[in-house]
Structure formats: structure tokens, C-alpha cells
Amino acid sequence: MARYLAAYAGQLALNTLRHRLAALAQWHQAHGFADPTRAPVVRKVLKGIQTVHPSQEKRATPLQLTQLGQVVDWLDGAATAAGTRDDAAGRLRHMRDRAFVLLGFWRGFRGDELVRLQVQDLELVAGEGMTCFLPHSKSDRQHAGTTYKVPALSRWCPVAATMAWVAAAALHEGPLFRAVNQWGGIAAAPLHPNSLVRLLRRIFREAGLSSPNDYSGHSLRRGFAGWANANGWDVKALMEYVGWRDVQSAMRYIDGADPFARQRIEASLPEAPALPRPATT
Numbered sequence: 001m002a003r004y005l006a007a008y009a010g011q012l013a014l015n016t017l018r019h020r021l022a023a024l025a026q027w028h029q030a031h032g033f034a035d036p037t038r039a040p041v042v043r044k045v046l047k048g049i050q051t052v053h054p055s056q057e058k059r060a061t062p063l064q065l066t067q068l069g070q071v072v073d074w075l076d077g078a079a080t081a082a083g084t085r086d087d088a089a090g091r092l093r094h095m096r097d098r099a100f101v102l103l104g105f106w107r108g109f110r111g112d113e114l115v116r117l118q119v120q121d122l123e124l125v126a127g128e129g130m131t132c133f134l135p136h137s138k139s140d141r142q143h144a145g146t147t148y149k150v151p152a153l154s155r156w157c158p159v160a161a162t163m164a165w166v167a168a169a170a171l172h173e174g175p176l177f178r179a180v181n182q183w184g185g186i187a188a189a190p191l192h193p194n195s196l197v198r199l200l201r202r203i204f205r206e207a208g209l210s211s212p213n214d215y216s217g218h219s220l221r222r223g224f225a226g227w228a229n230a231n232g233w234d235v236k237a238l239m240e241y242v243g244w245r246d247v248q249s250a251m252r253y254i255d256g257a258d259p260f261a262r263q264r265i266e267a268s269l270p271e272a273p274a275l276p277r278p279a280t281t
Contacts, residue, residue, distance in 0.1 A: 001036050002045045009049045017046065060216040063223035067209055068105055072098055072156050074207035088184035092168060097203050099165040100177055102158035104220035107132070107150050108242040111196040111217035117176040119166060127152050130159045146243060193217075229254045 001024070005017055025037040036042065063071075075098040082090035104114050113134060121133040132148045152159040166176070175190030191199070196217045205212040221242070228238050235247060238254075 001039065002041045005042065005045045005049060010053050014046075014050055014053070017049070021046075060218035060222055061211070061214040062226045063105060063204075063215065063219045065223070065227050067204075068101070068223065069156060070209065071101055071203060071207040072161075075101070075203070078206075089180055089182055092180045092184055092186070095161075095165045095168050096177060096180065097199070099158070099161040101200075101203065101220065102156060102161045103150065105224050106153070106156075106158045107148055108221045108224045109148075110221060112193045115175065115177055115190045115193055115196070118174065119171045119176050120173040122162070122166075122176070124159060124163050124166075125152075126159070126163060128159075130162065148243070225254050 001021075005021075008017060021037045021042070025035045028035050028037075075094045079091050079094035079098070082088075082094060100114060103109065104111070116134060117132055121135075122130060124130040129152050130150045132150065133145060134148070135145045150158050162176075165171075169178075169180075169186050171186070174188065177191050178189065179187040179191060181187070197215075200215055200217065200219065201212045204215055209215075225238060225242070228241075233241075235251070235254075239245075239247070
């Protein structure tokens with residue numbers, strides 16, 4: 001494991017190496033083997049790579065609330081227009097995409113969590129909310145499964161969007177989010193995790209967002225985290241809602257309302273003295 005890290009040091013980003021270690025750790029744990037990634041030599045090599053090959057972490061552009069509204073309103077209109085011209089495939093895709101974006105944003109889900117949602121593990125109550133059960137997730141180290149609650153909202157509602165998609169696609173069990181072919185047929189398998197960035201960028205581009213290629217699969221979660229932070233959620237409440245187990249993970253997703261600390265510094269500066277008026281002649 002240590003030799004593998006050393007071989008790819010400088011070629012792969014540090015976060016990529018960490019993600020690969022996490023995947024290897026999960027595989028070993030799931031199959032009852034000792035976790036080799038916890039060996040002291042592995043941690044020492046990883047720390048050495050960080051020292052020798054420092055790099056600035058590249059973060060996904062967060063989807064802002066106004067942009068969420070722009071995207072959802074466009075998807076609403078596109079679904080209606082597709083239905084008017086008897087484009088069943090287009091209508092279904094737009095309804096699926098609306099549910100995907102709204103659920104991903106308001107629940108703070110990662111893309112891989114969204115594609116692992118199963119219809120039979122949802123409980124939807126119109127006007128109230130829904131619960132989503134995931135048998136396992138990145139933060140669920142005990143593999144006991146996690147239940148997430150999602151509120152019904154008066155506008156841009158994830159619950160109503162999910163109910164509409166489930167009804168339109170006639171889904172009773174299996175993956176919630178699936179591909180739709182050109183004839184309006186619904187695939188049996190879930191959307192592939194590797195297709196999600198391309199899917200989101202297509203949606204954002206068609207909805208008219210600028211620089212759609214700046215967004216990634218983490219943009220929905222970062223957007224929600226930023227919105228919650230700006231609206232007074234403390235870090236503890238945000239961690240409990242999203243499911244983060246440590247503050248460091250949460251802070252990676254939060255951009256403060258004053259990222260350059262301008263407001264705090266300006267508030268501490270003394271007022272500029274009044275300059276004397278020039279003499280008049």
C-alpha cells in the first residue's frame with residue numbers, strides 16, 4: 001500500500017489518493033479483512049506526499065439558491081412543453097432531473113447517495129415530507145444503514161418533485177433515479193455515478209447557468225451547506241442534518257458569507273478623521 005502511494009505521488013492529486021485508500025479500506029472491512037490503510041507506514045507516506053507535493057484543494061462551485069430556482073423553473077417549463085408535443089422521453093427526463101436536483105440540494109446528498117436510493121426505501125407524505133433509507137453510506141461505519149428526513153416545501157419542493165417522478169415513471173421498487181431511453185422506456189439499473197457530472201452540467205447549461213463546466217457532483221451539497229450557513233445554521237446542526245461526523249468534513253463545504261474577512265476587519269478599523277475644509281477666499 002505504501003509503495004502504491006509512493007509510485008503515484010506527484011501524478012495523482014492527494015484527494016484522489018485518499019479516495020482510493022478509502023475505497024480499499026471499505027472493501028477490506030466489508031469482506032472481514034484487517035484494514036491495511038491504517039498501518040502507520042501508510043499514514044507516514046501519505047503525510048510525506050502532502051509535504052513534498054502540496055497542492056491547493058479544488059472545490060466544486062456551489063449551486064446558489066437563486067440558481068437552483070432558475071434550474072427548477074426551467075425544468076418545470078421544459079417538462080410541460082415536452083408533454084404538450086407528446087415527447088414522453090423528454091418529459092420523463094425533465095421530471096427525473098427536477099427530482100434529482102431538488103433532492104440532492106435540500107438533503108445535501110452526494111451523487112453516489114442519490115443513485116443508490118431505492119423506491120421501496122422511501123416513505124412519502126404529500127405536504128409533510130419524506131424519509132429515505134440508505135443501507136450503507138460513506139459515514140456509516142457500522143453498516144447499520146441511515147434514515148434521512150426531507151421536508152416538504154412551499155416552493156421548489158423535493159418531496160413533490162420526487163412523488164411526481166415516481167408516479168410518471170410508474171416506479172414501485174428498485175433504483176429511484178434511472179436512465180430514460182429515446183422512446184420513454186425506463187432502465188432497470190440506476191444512473192451510473194460516473195455519468196452524474198455530465199448530467200448536472202447538461203442540466204445547468206440548458207437552464208442557462210453561466211460556466212456550467214465549473215459544477216460537479218458536490219455542487220448541490222456545497223450549495224445547500226452555504227445556504228444553511230448563511231441562514232444561521234450552526235455547524236453542529238448542519239453536521240447532524242447532512243450526516244458529517246467531523247467538523248473538518250463540514251467546513252470543506254462551507255464558504256463563509258465574508259470569505260475575505262472584509263466585514264470583520266472593516267468593523268474593527270477606527271473611523272477616518274474628518275478632513276478640514278479648504279479655506280475659501
